Amino acid sequence: MEYSISKILDEIEESGIRRLFEIASKEKDIISLGIGEPDFDTPNHIKEYAIEALNKGYTHYTPNIGLKILRDAISEKLKKENNINADPDSNIMITIGGNQAFFLILSTFINPGDEIIIPSPYFVTHAAATKLVGGKVVEVKTSIENEFKIIPDDIKKLITKKTKCIIINTPNNPTGSVYGRKEIEEIFDIANEYKIKIISDEVYEKLIYDDEHISIASLDKNLDFVISVFSFSKSYAMTGWRIGYVVADSNTISKMVKFQMYLAACANSFAQYAATMALKDSRSNQYIEYMRNEYKKRRDYVLKRLNEINGFISYKPKGAFYIFPKIFIDDNIFSERILKEAKVAVVPGSAFGTYGKNHIRISYATSIENLEKAFDRIEKFMKSLDK
Ligand SMILES: Cc1ncc(COP(=O)(O)O)c(C=O)c1O
Numbered sequence: 001m002e003y004s005i006s007k008i009l010d011e012i013e014e015s016g017i018r019r020l021f022e023i024a025s026k027e028k029d030i031i032s033l034g035i036g037e038p039d040f041d042t043p044n045h046i047k048e049y050a051i052e053a054l055n056k057g058y059t060h061y062t063p064n065i066g067l068k069i070l071r072d073a074i075s076e077k078l079k080k081e082n083n084i085n086a087d088p089d090s091n092i093m094i095t096i097g098g099n100q101a102f103f104l105i106l107s108t109f110i111n112p113g114d115e116i117i118i119p120s121p122y123f124v125t126h127a128a129a130t131k132l133v134g135g136k137v138v139e140v141k142t143s144i145e146n147e148f149k150i151i152p153d154d155i156k157k158l159i160t161k162k163t164k165c166i167i168i169n170t171p172n173n174p175t176g177s178v179y180g181r182k183e184i185e186e187i188f189d190i191a192n193e194y195k196i197k198i199i200s201d202e203v204y205e206k207l208i209y210d211d212e213h214i215s216i217a218s219l220d221k222n223l224d225f226v227i228s229v230f231s232f233s234k235s236y237a238m239t240g241w242r243i244g245y246v247v248a249d250s251n252t253i254s255k256m257v258k259f260q261m262y263l264a265a266c267a268n269s270f271a272q273y274a275a276t277m278a279l280k281d282s283r284s285n286q287y288i289e290y291m292r293n294e295y296k297k298r299r300d301y302v303l304k305r306l307n308e309i310n311g312f313i314s315y316k317p318k319g320a321f322y323i324f325p326k327i328f329i330d331d332n333i334f335s336e337r338i339l340k341e342a343k344v345a346v347v348p349g350s351a352f353g354t355y356g357k358n359h360i361r362i363s364y365a366t367s368i369e370n371l372e373k374a375f376d377r378i379e380k381f382m383k384s385l386d387k
Contacts, residue, residue: 053273066094098231102129121356176317
């Protein structure tokens with residue numbers, strides 16, 4: 001098979017999310033429940049650190065791998081919070097958000113035709129990055145009946161000679177599902193047995209409401225085959241700062257660093273400094289706690305409203321800021337109609353893969369007042385469908 005990025009770019013569908021927002025931008029008085037980022041602002045102390053960085057001269061390129069002070073601070077955080085031992089000089093690389101990480105990581109070991117198992121519904125970048133490196137997306141079904149978690153035997157059935165890795169994402173976008181210790185161990189054991197890598201997307205690690213976050217790399221003491229992706233975007237309300245990081249074996253990191261040299265040189269220098277200080281300053285944890293409590297209240301409110309309205313079946317999300325109810329009509333038609341008739345924007349589930357069909361993604365990263373207004377409209381709209 002011929003590998004051509006240009007051709008792949010022609011073939012990759014534009015994200016279903018973007019199409020809907022184009023329609024939304026033309027309508028007035030829309031309430032958006034389609035947002036994929038915190039509605040909270042970056043805390044002031046972190047903004048002040050960015051100003052301090054500028055005044056201190058953090059206005060130049062940093063090493064391709066990222067600032068040493070940031071990698072040191074991350075290494076300590078990983079030890080304390082994630083039970084991962086990572087050498088700051090060979091196992092950690094700073095990336096331009098978590099998003100950039102997937103293309104960089106996959107480029108280090110995927111060849112055209114290699115297969116990557118992705119639990120579906122999935123975060124769109126996981127599939128797009130797979131295709132861009134010439135890989136083949138193999139979707140493994142998850143469903144509301146199983147709290148949107150993969151069944152280990154289902155993974156085994158899909159493994160072939162071409163399978164190179166599985167991508168997991170906990171807490172999950174778009175479902176809000178969170179894997180427990182036993183489930184993490186089962187996935188780890190399968191990957192170990194079949195000698196495939198695991199890429200673990202943990203960008204929502206701090207946004208967990210009922211359980212604890214388990215990093216699958218904590219089981220892989222020498223970082224032999226687990227590659228983890230983290231980000232400052234959601235935890236610290238820093239989406240626009242574009243700082244993420246990858247934890248991996250030294251060979252993977254050095255190949256990624258080589259690629260970054262030609263791709264972007266480095267992540268933003270003063271944002272890296274501010275991220276370092278965000279990890280060190282205890283005010284950050286207070287802010288995270290505040291945001292988490294707010295999201296939890298909203299999660300409970302949204303779930304209650306959905307359960308009261310005929311036409312939705314919901315799973316109680318345990319993390320992130322999304323809920324992914326099942327609906328009984330085509331999700332694309334539903335999303336367009338609710339946007340035009342009720343002026344509420346939600347994302348059709350099929351934007352997140354085959355098994356997202358007949359679901360919608362609702363984001364509760366917006367105020368309770370907005371949610372109240374939106375659900376009053378949704379309730380009325382659903383009653384109009386009954387007629
Ligand atoms: C599951 C998941 N992973 C990674 C990202 C990337 O975030 P960022 O590039 O802002 O770190 C997102 C953003 O929406 C996400 O939802």
